[in-house]
Amino acid sequence: MALAFAKSSDFPFDKPAGEPCTNLDDHDGCRIHSRLRDxxxxxxxxxxxxxxxxxxxxxxxxxxxxxxxxxxxxxxFAVFPxxxxxxxxxxxxxxxxVLVTAADRDATPxxxxxxxxxxxxxxxxxxxAGLDVxxxxxxxxxxxxxxxxxxRRAIPASRSxxxxxxxxxxxxxxxxxxxxxxxxxxxxxxxxxxADLRDARLNRCDLLGVDLRDADLSxxxxxxxxxxxxxxxxxxxxxxxxxxxxxxxxxxxxxxx
Numbered sequence: 001m002a003l004a005f006a007k008s009s010d011f012p013f014d015k016p017a018g019e020p021c022t023n024l025d026d027h028d029g030c031r032i033h034s035r036l037r038d039x040x041x042x043x044x045x046x047x048x049x050x051x052x053x054x055x056x057x058x059x060x061x062x063x064x065x066x067x068x069x070x071x072x073x074x075x076x077f078a079v080f081p082x083x084x085x086x087x088x089x090x091x092x093x094x095x096x097x098v099l100v101t102a103a104d105r106d107a108t109p110x111x112x113x114x115x116x117x118x119x120x121x122x123x124x125x126x127x128x129a130g131l132d133v134x135x136x137x138x139x140x141x142x143x144x145x146x147x148x149x150x151x152r153r154a155i156p157a158s159r160s161x162x163x164x165x166x167x168x169x170x171x172x173x174x175x176x177x178x179x180x181x182x183x184x185x186x187x188x189x190x191x192x193x194x195a196d197l198r199d200a201r202l203n204r205c206d207l208l209g210v211d212l213r214d215a216d217l218s219x220x221x222x223x224x225x226x227x228x229x230x231x232x233x234x235x236x237x238x239x240x241x242x243x244x245x246x247x248x249x250x251x252x253x254x255x256x257x
Contacts, residue, residue, distance in 0.1 A: 001024060002018065012040035046235045050090075056080050060079060061076055079125050079129055083128060154204070172191060174194045183201050184205070194216075195215045197217050198216050199218070201220075202220060202224075218242060222242065223246075238254045
């Protein structure tokens with residue numbers, strides 16, 4: 001409802017932000033939820049709001065519906081993407097706390113940052129609307145990188161089985177990385193669209209912000225991947241052999257064998 005989408009391989013038509021999707025019913029449900037991908041709505045099956053929709057509806061606006069009045073509608077839709085980014089940042093900080101704690105390091109800086117972002121996400125609609133989320137990301141960027149570095153030091157960086165190991169910000173579009181040992185590496189910010197990562201080992205590999213759309217993760221080991229999100233998993237392809245971190249859901253569109 002709140003977000004826009006454009007006609008593409010992910011959506012069959014354009015929808016402006018704030019306009020209801022034609023598949024939205026009167027009870028805020030999706031009429032084609034069980035067949036979204038078959039109907040051309042692949043983008044809907046990939047998206048993850050990190051719980052921001054529930055937070056904005058139940059807490060920020062105290063259960064009021066966007067259907068109630070135009071002012072609530074516009075305010076709610078302005079706040080939602082901000083809360084979503086804050087919740088995404090909380091996801092990363094939560095994992096960073098786990099990483100540094102496992103390495104027997106003092107997690108106080110990460111805990112302090114987490115609590116600050118959590119308090120911001122609990123703000124009023126007016127407070128949230130005036131928030132500079134980019135600055136909040138910038139403020140904790142070094143903490144996220146430090147936690148990754150601390151965790152990855154325990155695993156000597158391995159080389160890709162073909163040539164030099166990829167680095168942060170690499171263009172890995174369509175790259176053949178099948179069977180590669182990527183443990184301990186940082187691919188942070190890389191583009192890996194349609195990359196072949198079959199049977200790759202990604203334990204303690206930093207995947208912060210990596211674009212994994214249509215990447216083949218069949219048989220890949222992602223159990224210890226750093227900063228992996230459900231949205232990244234949803235956007236990729238995999239199979240029954242793909243190993244995911246605890247708490248992740250195996251996408252329904254993945255191969256069953």
